[in-house]
Amino acid sequence: MAETHTYRIAAIPADGVGPEVLASARAVLDALAAGSHGAFAFEWEEFPWGCGYFERTGRMMDEDGLDRLREFDAILFGAVGWPTVPDHVSLWGLRLRICQSFDQWANVRPVRFLPGVRSPLRAAEEHALDWVVVRENSEGEYAGLGGRNFAGRGPGGEVAVQSALFTERGCERIMRFAFELARTRPHRKVSSVTKSNAQQYGMVLWDEVFARVAADYPDVATESVLVDAMSAKFVLKPWELSVVVASNLNADILSDLGSALAGSLGLAPSANLNPERRFPSMFEPVHGSAPDIAGRGWANPIGAVGSAAMMLEHLGLPAEAARVERAIATVTAAGTLTRDLGGTASTAEVTGALIDALAG
Numbered sequence: 001m002a003e004t005h006t007y008r009i010a011a012i013p014a015d016g017v018g019p020e021v022l023a024s025a026r027a028v029l030d031a032l033a034a035g036s037h038g039a040f041a042f043e044w045e046e047f048p049w050g051c052g053y054f055e056r057t058g059r060m061m062d063e064d065g066l067d068r069l070r071e072f073d074a075i076l077f078g079a080v081g082w083p084t085v086p087d088h089v090s091l092w093g094l095r096l097r098i099c100q101s102f103d104q105w106a107n108v109r110p111v112r113f114l115p116g117v118r119s120p121l122r123a124a125e126e127h128a129l130d131w132v133v134v135r136e137n138s139e140g141e142y143a144g145l146g147g148r149n150f151a152g153r154g155p156g157g158e159v160a161v162q163s164a165l166f167t168e169r170g171c172e173r174i175m176r177f178a179f180e181l182a183r184t185r186p187h188r189k190v191s192s193v194t195k196s197n198a199q200q201y202g203m204v205l206w207d208e209v210f211a212r213v214a215a216d217y218p219d220v221a222t223e224s225v226l227v228d229a230m231s232a233k234f235v236l237k238p239w240e241l242s243v244v245v246a247s248n249l250n251a252d253i254l255s256d257l258g259s260a261l262a263g264s265l266g267l268a269p270s271a272n273l274n275p276e277r278r279f280p281s282m283f284e285p286v287h288g289s290a291p292d293i294a295g296r297g298w299a300n301p302i303g304a305v306g307s308a309a310m311m312l313e314h315l316g317l318p319a320e321a322a323r324v325e326r327a328i329a330t331v332t333a334a335g336t337l338t339r340d341l342g343g344t345a346s347t348a349e350v351t352g353a354l355i356d357a358l359a360g
């Protein structure tokens with residue numbers, strides 16, 4: 001028998017519902033490995049980082065954390081953020097630290113409309129709705145450039161500047177990534193999200209690079225749409241979408257809108273990719289830590305399990321990724337839904353149903 005291929009995965013459950021949904025994703029992956037007849041296995045190492053860790057140590061992750069993560073084949077991440085730590089401290093101290101240090105410059109966020117899940121867009125029954133938001137994940141509005149000025153202004157006079165950084169290289173690589181992805185999809189189209197009418201420097205460069213890159217892909221249809229018009233299009237004409245490429249902040253907002261339209265933020269998976277594979281890539285549900293429902297066993301694990309499927313694809317296990325995606329569709333079609341989708345199933349019940357569906 002061929003040797004078992006063992007994938008080393010770093011698990012970072014972090015905060016709120018993160019540990020609950022990550023436990024589901026791990027259970028589904030371990031069930032898949034157990035049924036692989038020794039073809040592959042997962043070796044997990046769990047890191048206790050997050051807001052609880054910050055309260056104990058003053059750090060969101062260990063000082064040598066990045067060096068330790070570098071050794072893994074991939075990272076599976078839960079969610080970051082808790083009311084006891086300012087959001088900009090927790091986000092920059094963990095999730096953004098990993099994404100930016102490991103040059104995970106492409107954040108891929110599929111919007112899938114699952115059977116059995118009611119969406120406001122189900123009126124458009126005749127169309128199969130399925131698109132991908134490609135988020136520029138290394139610069140733009142998340143470049144961390146700016147400052148606050150208290151000096152000499154007196155009470156109430158403070159000013160803050162938050163600048164966005166757009167580089168030709170950053171724009172070009174995410175756009176080429178989007179075009180290559182579009183070539184793998186039935187509808188070969190890339191929609192670029194801009195705001196160049198109001199943002200005359202960064203977004204005009206974005207538009208110019210898009211036009212230049214598009215010329216290299218004559219087989220892929222294109223459009224350039226203002227972010228406000230694109231949010232309307234997500235609701236009114238989503239069947240015209242295939243791959244949507246946008247800057248860091250615009251894509252973050254639009255992907256939440258897309259997953260809400262598909263039924264719930266709890267469904268949405270994502271991959272933070274370092275396409276050159278110089279560093280491990282990181283897979284996480286789009287949703288945050290949801291302090292309002294954390295610890296109650298209600299969290300929807302499908303976003304985390306879908307992220308695990310994206311990790312399988314990245315690790316070179318596309319058939320296994322497809323099996324997990326089919327299991328997700330089987331479970332939603334059967335009406336085993338958590339509360340965010342109008343159901344009554346717990347996280348554990350959905351996880352059990354997913355594992356049963358893998359076996360079926």
Ligand code: GGG
Pocket residue numbers: 077078079080081091095252284285286287288289
């Ligand atoms: N699993 C995703 C997560 O933890 N997100 C936390 C968050 O606040 N992210 C903000 C952002 O990525 O823009």
